Amino acid sequence: MSFFMRPARADDLQTLYEMAKLTGGGFTNLPADRGALAAKLERTGQALARQSEGLEDELIVMVLENGATGQVRGTCQIHAVVGRNWPFYSYRLGVLTQHSRELSRTFRAEMLSLVTDLEGATEVGGLFLHPRERAEGLGLLLARSRYLYIRNHRSRFGDRVIAELRGVIDEAGGSPFWDGLAGRFFGMSFQEADEFNAVHGNQFIADLMPKTPIYTAMLSDTARAVIGLPHPNGRAAMRMLETEGFTSPGYIDIFDGGPTMVGQTNSLRTVADAQDVALSAIHSEGGKKMLVAAGRLGSYRCAYGFIDQDEDGSVSLDRASAAILGIEPGDTFTMAART
Incomplete structure (x- = not known):
């Protein structure tokens, strides 16, 4: 097999743009926006040029190349550390238990709390494999090449690794979670927010969302039903992360409600073995x-x-x-x- 992974270069821009157009939206780490992709490649070049060790707010974009043809057929990303320059918000799903002596009843209410628990972690994401190459274990090569890169440059990455999986998107391209929660505060559709998020990040949501806990019982049934669930296309990725040693400890994305998987860097299977x-x-x-x-x-x-x-x-x-x-x-x- 002639396929191999390598860090991306500036001249990979056109290929990355063509792949980004195949994602179908909601794939915020790989936006179909030349400017945003070019900025990612520039950050990658800066990270690769740094000779000093230590943790910095850096991005490494990697690509899957067919050595026989020179074609780039897949990509993935490593964010060295999250929360370094601005807060990294997640929702944490928890339970509040209250008891009424007069009613002799105990009430357990699920709550979403806005937290920054995952600051300082390394984030892996942006994994996309061209539909024509989804065989021969290439998806596994894409994913695990990141963990070997982290292992072999250990001082440049955090002690935890996180992976945000895309949440459920309906047939119309909307997000039930967005419509039931964040969308009520922004007056914009999920598609509009998705495009903005892909280029500018989700900080605008964190800035304007209420900081108080949200009772899930107050959300619509459709929004509640998708909390912490991955997009159907992401179920295989979730299983792959679980095999690697990631768990889902109750953190979800504030944008689409997808699960955030968390693993201890040195305990990840690829790193440890x-x-x-x-x-x-x-x-x-x-x-x-x-x-x-x-x-x-x-x-x-x-x-x-x-x-x-x-x-x-x-x-x-x-x-x-x-x-x-x-x-x-x-x-x-x-x-x-x-x-």
Whole structure:
């Protein structure tokens, strides 16, 4: 397989724009807006050029390239830290229990509280794979390449990783959660807010939304029914995150009500299980299919490779994968189990 992951470059703009038009809206990390995408690529270039270590408010856009054709067929993103320059708001779903002695009844009310609990976390998102390439485990390569990048540049990322999944969107392109809550305060449709959010972020919602807890019983049935649920197209992504070690501890997006998954960085499966090994030799065929990565910052590459490991611990890698990673015998690279 000739596909591999790498950090995006400025000349990937047109391809990213074409992919953004395929998302169908509601995909705020990949807006079909050239200016917004160009700004993301500029931020990526600045992050890759920084040589100092430490946590900074940076964005890394990565792309999936077909090494045989040079075509870019997928993308994903890493936000190094959220809440650094402005508050990172989420709703936290909780329960308030009250008891009436006179009525001899206990009442439990679900509440949405506006919180900034997730500030300081690293966020992964913006994962999109071209519809024609949704096979051969490429979605898994897209997702897990981010965790190996975080592992191999550990000081640049937080101790928690979060992933916001897109919420439920109805057949008309609207959001029941938006219509039942935020939309009542803004006088704009979900589509209008979605376009603004994709380019400018959701801070405008946090600025104008009431800061007091909201009883879910006061929302419409349709809005209540989708709280914390992912878009149907995001269910596979949710399962993949759960396999990686993420949980859903009750945080939801203030924009569309989708769930926010949270994981401890060092405990994520890919991060914890990966090994740094020296390449002993290069072979032509055979071996166990694994995730392999090498390089730092702009030279980072991640792909599927075929590994042979002897009893003495020596490791060989297939020739095609070694060429993709740009490594030779004696060089160090990272490997992780495919599943």
